[in-house]
Amino acid sequence: MKTTQLLLAAAGIVTAAAAHADTITDIVNSGPAFGGYYYSDTTLEWSHAPILDSFQSATLTIDALDVEFDAVPPEQDRVSVFDDDLGWIVLGYLNGPPSGSSTVFDLSSSLFDDIATGLMVKIDINVGTTAVDYAMTLNRSTLTVSNPDTPPSIPEPGTLALAGLGLGALALGRRRQGT
Ligand SMILES: [Ca+2]
Numbered sequence: 270m271k272t273t274q275l276l277l278a279a280a281g282i283v284t285a286a287a288a289h290a291d292t293i294t295d296i297v298n299s300g301p302a303f304g305g306y307y308y309s310d311t312t313l314e315w316s317h318a319p320i321l322d323s324f325q326s327a328t329l330t331i332d333a334l335d336v337e338f339d340a341v342p343p344e345q346d347r348v349s350v351f352d353d354d355l356g357w358i359v360l361g362y363l364n365g366p367p368s369g370s371s372t373v374f375d376l377s378s379s380l381f382d383d384i385a386t387g388l389m390v391k392i393d394i395n396v397g398t399t400a401v402d403y404a405m406t407l408n409r410s411t412l413t414v415s416n417p418d419t420p421p422s423i424p425e426p427g428t429l430a431l432a433g434l435g436l437g438a439l440a441l442g443r444r445r446q447g448t
C-alpha cells in the first residue's frame with residue numbers, strides 16, 4: 270500500500286469515529302411505486318435499506334401528492350409495514366393537502382428487527398371508499414432512526430493507535446523514499 274493510501278486510511282478511521290450521528294436516514298424515492306399517478310385499489314410496495322446500527326426510536330415519513338384525506342368521502346391511502354412476527358400491520362392513512370403532504374408515523378420497537386433487515390412498506394390506495402375513484406402520487410419514503418443516548422463522540426484509544434500506525438507507516442515510507 271502506498272504511503273498516501275495509508276494516511277488516507279488512518280484519517281478515514283478517525284472521521285468515521287467522530288461522525289457517529291444521532292440519527293440515520295434512509296430515503297427511497299425511485300422504483301415502480303414512485304412518481305406515477307395511481308388509482309383506487311392499487312398497492313404500491315417498496316423496501317428500505319437495512320439499518321444495522323442500534324437505535325431507540327424510529328419514524329417513517331411518506332411524502333405524496335394529491336392526497337384528499339379531507340374530502341367527502343375521504344381518500345384513504347392506507348400505509349402498512351411488515352413485521353416478521355405479526356405480518357402486515359397498518360400504521361394509518363396519509364393525511365394533508367392535495368398540493369403535497371408529508372405524513373409521519375412512529376414505528377414501534379417490534380419493528381426494529383425488521384428495520385435491521387430492511388423495512389418493507391406498502392400503500393393501499395383509497396381502500397374502503399368504493400363510491401369515488403381517487404388517485405395519488407407517491408414521492409418519497411423516509412425512514413429515520415435515532416439514538417438519543419449516543420455518548421459524545423470521542424475517538425477510542427484503539428482508533429488513535431491505528432491512526433498513529435498509519436502516520437508511522439507514512440514516516441517509514443518517506444525514509445525509504447529518501448534512501
Ligand atoms: Ca418484528
Ligand SMILES: [Ca+2]
Pocket residue numbers: 334335336337344403404405
Ligand atoms: Ca387524490
